[in-house]
Amino acid sequence: xxxxxxxxxxxxxxxxxxxxxxxxxxxxxxxxxxxxxxxxxxxxxxxxxxxxxxxxxxxxxxxxxxxxxxxxxxxxxxxxxxxxxxxxxxxxxxxxxxxxxxxxxxxxxxxxxxxxxxxxxxxxxxxxxxxxxxxxxxxxxxxxxxxxxxxxxxxxxxxxxxxxxxxxxxxxxxxxxxxxxxxxxxxxxxxxxxxxxxxxxxxxxxxxxxxxxxxxxxxxxxxxxxxxxxxxxxxxxxxxxxxxxxxxxxxxxxxxxxxxxxxxxxxxxxxxxxxxxxxxxxxxxxxxxxxxxxxxxxxxxxxxxxxxxxxx
Numbered sequence: 001x002x003x004x005x006x007x008x009x010x011x012x013x014x015x016x017x018x019x020x021x022x023x024x025x026x027x028x029x030x031x032x033x034x035x036x037x038x039x040x041x042x043x044x045x046x047x048x049x050x051x052x053x054x055x056x057x058x059x060x061x062x063x064x065x066x067x068x069x070x071x072x073x074x075x076x077x078x079x080x081x082x083x084x085x086x087x088x089x090x091x092x093x094x095x096x097x098x099x100x101x102x103x104x105x106x107x108x109x110x111x112x113x114x115x116x117x118x119x120x121x122x123x124x125x126x127x128x129x130x131x132x133x134x135x136x137x138x139x140x141x142x143x144x145x146x147x148x149x150x151x152x153x154x155x156x157x158x159x160x161x162x163x164x165x166x167x168x169x170x171x172x173x174x175x176x177x178x179x180x181x182x183x184x185x186x187x188x189x190x191x192x193x194x195x196x197x198x199x200x201x202x203x204x205x206x207x208x209x210x211x212x213x214x215x216x217x218x219x220x221x222x223x224x225x226x227x228x229x230x231x232x233x234x235x236x237x238x239x240x241x242x243x244x245x246x247x248x249x250x251x252x253x254x255x256x257x258x259x260x261x262x263x264x265x266x267x268x269x270x271x272x273x274x275x276x277x278x279x280x281x282x283x284x285x286x287x288x289x290x291x292x293x294x295x296x297x298x299x300x301x302x303x304x305x306x307x308x309x310x311x312x
Contacts, residue, residue, distance in 0.1 A: 081140030094307040124265040166233040190214040
């Protein structure tokens with residue numbers, strides 16, 4: 001379960017049909033009161049009902065001897081030109097989302113909302129991802145890319161072995177250009193990679209110190225314990241997905257402390273995403289752990305918060 005209680009209902013409906021009622025009944029009894037109203041009494045009742053059928057073993061319990069994992073938030077300030085691009089996208093997309101919700105309602109505006117949020121995230125990563133003529137003309141630059149290119153030589157000089165994750169393969173391509181300019185060796189894994197074994201072997205053997213990985217292609221199923229540093233170039237909506245990616249390095253077999261850097265653009269949608277990620281973590285914990293805090297769902301108010309102007 002990662003996003004909402006409907007996923008929990010689906011699991012039990014497959015395993016034990018009827019145990020949690022039909023979808024509509026479950027929504028009325030549990031999902032709506034818990035996600036929309038934060039009803040603790042309903043949350044506890046649901047947690048108690050499913051508890052006999054759950055065996056929850058956290059990584060800390062299974063691998064108590066794992067070395068420490070340290071999370072570091074690297075906040076980056078956009079320059080004036082990049083900020084202007086971001087603000088232009090924010091204003092245009094905010095108006096588009098409001099119009100869609102007014103016309104079709106929140107539930108039927110998902111594609112418009114996701115497209116708008118995607119464009120804001122791309123503006124934070126590097127305005128070139130937007131493929132706009134104005135960006136080609138003004139060349140606003142990317143504060144985040146500049147910070148990354150400051151970090152990498154210093155980390156590599158310290159002997160760090162690094163996993164660098166991004167959702168955007170196009171962003172990885174831009175990073176590749178800079179690495180080649182700086183003659184920094186690397187290997188790459190994306191959905192287009194046909195030979196996965198070779199880059200993995202090169203990194204694990206110590207031949208190459210930097211592994212560029214597309215989040216969707218390499219977020220699960222890899223054992224990369226040669227790494228002691230993880231960089232998330234663009235934070236992802238779902239904390240479980242980010243944690244799975246980090247755990248390519250922080251897993252059984254790791255004997256070194258792991259440092260996890262998240263590059264976050266200040267005053268942008270990326271900062272505001274942290275609020276939603278905390279709520280999703282609460283959603284899962286609140287059901288799997290009956291003593292956890294209540295969970296909340298995404299609302300129109302949340303969307304307004306995401307599209308608020310940059311402070312300052």
